[in-house]
Amino acid sequence: MNVVVFDLETTGLSPERDGIVEIGAVRIVDGQVQEHLKYETLVRPTTPDGQTLMIPWRAEQVHGIRVWPSAALLLWRGHNAPGGGFIAGLMTACALILHRVANGRCALNFPPLVLVPWGLALSFTTGLVPYLLGRAYLKSDYGYVSTPLTGEFEWASALLFDVGVYLIVAGSALHIAYQLIDVNPRERVEDDR
Incomplete structure (x- = not known):
């Protein structure tokens, strides 16, 4: 056949x-x-x-790129494997840029640059807490938690650092991309003749 x-x-x-x-x-x-x-x-x-x-949001849900679960998985695994917050932040930024291109509007209700100081504060604090407790700066702590729903899984303080990196990368990348998207090449600037 x-x-x-x-x-x-x-x-x-x-x-x-x-x-x-x-x-x-x-x-x-x-x-x-x-x-x-x-x-x-x-x-x-x-x-x-x-x-x-x-392209309506309902259609994006059917055939859109499913970036969110992948970004969350990379963020979660980041404390044990390479990637983590940086790659998850880039994936999230790409998803939101594609959403803006497809719909002509931003999915966020706030300027993405707001994420950067929150990410910096979280990452800095995650490193500072062990230092204040007499350990090395950025020394990670970990343990295991068991719940009836998930069974046993590992938690690590490095995940908080990765969440901070995620916020920094996603906020920065979105801010830069949105600034480039909003450029109108027909506008004249001071030095144009």
Whole structure:
């Protein structure tokens, strides 16, 4: 059996109001998916009069990139493995930037730069507490907690440091990206002639 399977992702189910946002196709030969013969592309949907169609939040929930769980997992694992707050912060920033590009509005109700001082304070305090207790600066403590719901799992004070790094990276990256998004290249500045 040789077939080509098509998949369309749309902003909704109404042919009058909604549009296609992604097209995918894959060829199947003798029951085997031919990875080298697949096709996928994103499409910027427009209205009949040519205006860009905004992607509704409900459609993003169906076919959007599921970044939040991955970022949370990297943040949680950060105290035992590389990555942690830095990578989770970048992933969160990317998700929020994609949301803004897709919807034309920010998902946050506050300026992202507000996250930076909170992250700095949390990271600094996490390192300072062991120092004030006569241990090395940033010395991590850990233990185990057991609950009926989760069973036994490890907690570590390094997670608080990673949460601080997460806030710093996410806030900084979003602030920079939003400043670049808001640039209007047609504006003239003082030194333009």
